[in-house]
Amino acid sequence: METFVIRDEVFVRMRRALGPTFTNKIVSEFGTIAVNFSKERFVKKNWINETAEAWTPRKRKARGSLLVKTARLKRSIRKISSGDGYVIIGSDVPYAKIHNEGGTISKTATVKAHDRKRTVRTVSSKTGKKLKRRVDTGDISRVKAHTRKMNLTIPKRQFMGESKELENRTRSHLRLRVDQILNQNP
Numbered sequence: 001m002e003t004f005v006i007r008d009e010v011f012v013r014m015r016r017a018l019g020p021t022f023t024n025k026i027v028s029e030f031g032t033i034a035v036n037f038s039k040e041r042f043v044k045k046n047w048i049n050e051t052a053e054a055w056t057p058r059k060r061k062a063r064g065s066l067l068v069k070t071a072r073l074k075r076s077i078r079k080i081s082s083g084d085g086y087v088i089i090g091s092d093v094p095y096a097k098i099h100n101e102g103g104t105i106s107k108t109a110t111v112k113a114h115d116r117k118r119t120v121r122t123v124s125s126k127t128g129k130k131l132k133r134r135v136d137t138g139d140i141s142r143v144k145a146h147t148r149k150m151n152l153t154i155p156k157r158q159f160m161g162e163s164k165e166l167e168n169r170t171r172s173h174l175r176l177r178v179d180q181i182l183n184q185n186p
Contacts, residue, residue, distance in 0.1 A: 015085075022181075023084075023085070024082075026174060026177060027085060028079075028082055030087055030170045031087035031088075031089055032079070033170055034087065034089045035078060035079060037165075038077045038159050039074055039077055041158070042065075047158040047161075048165040049164050049165065050164050050165075053158075056156075056157065067099060073093050073096055076091040076096065077090070077160065078090070078091075091160070099154060099157055099159075100158055100159055101156060101158070103153075103154060104151060104153045105150070105151070106150070106151050108148070108149055109147065109150050110148075111143070111145060115140050115142055116140070116141050116142075117136055118141060119134040119136055120134065120135060121133070121134055122134070
């Protein structure tokens with residue numbers, strides 16, 4: 001979860017002048033802007049702070065879009081809460097943090113006992129070369145139950161957090177809303 005706290009002197013003076021209703025509405029709009037900014041990262045596949053930092057590409061090519069298989073992570077980004085001068089956006093997906101920050105996962109996986117069929121690659125009758133197609137030989141090997149140490153390194157592909165670009169978007173939205181109010185009241 002990411003917390004955005006607005007501690008701007010202009011915002012405090014505006015709160016005194018325009019009242020808490022306006023500021024609460026603006027804070028809610030800031031939350032929407034932050035959620036849309038985070039979801040936009042999945043489309044653009046980069047993180048923008050001061051400059052755009054592209055996400056590291058996947059190791060296997062042609063396997064779909066980065067971080068989007070079921071789109072659960074992208075859909076889970078939402079406003080958690082908002083209050084007096086703050087809004088919290090976040091995700092309830094357990095793997096959101098490791099994908100956002102990167103890191104290493106070290107776990108022990110338990111493999112159950114099972115049977116494995118033995119297959120061989122077919123050979124072309126014309127060329128004598130091995131083909132990609134595999135054929136069952138009928139042999140069965142038994143695999144005993146065991147544990148396996150899993151070390152998985154996930155690269156940092158940030159989609160939530162503090163960003164100068166997001167700050168600029170909220171500031172320009174605030175200016176736009178203030179201009180609308182000033183133009184309304186003669």
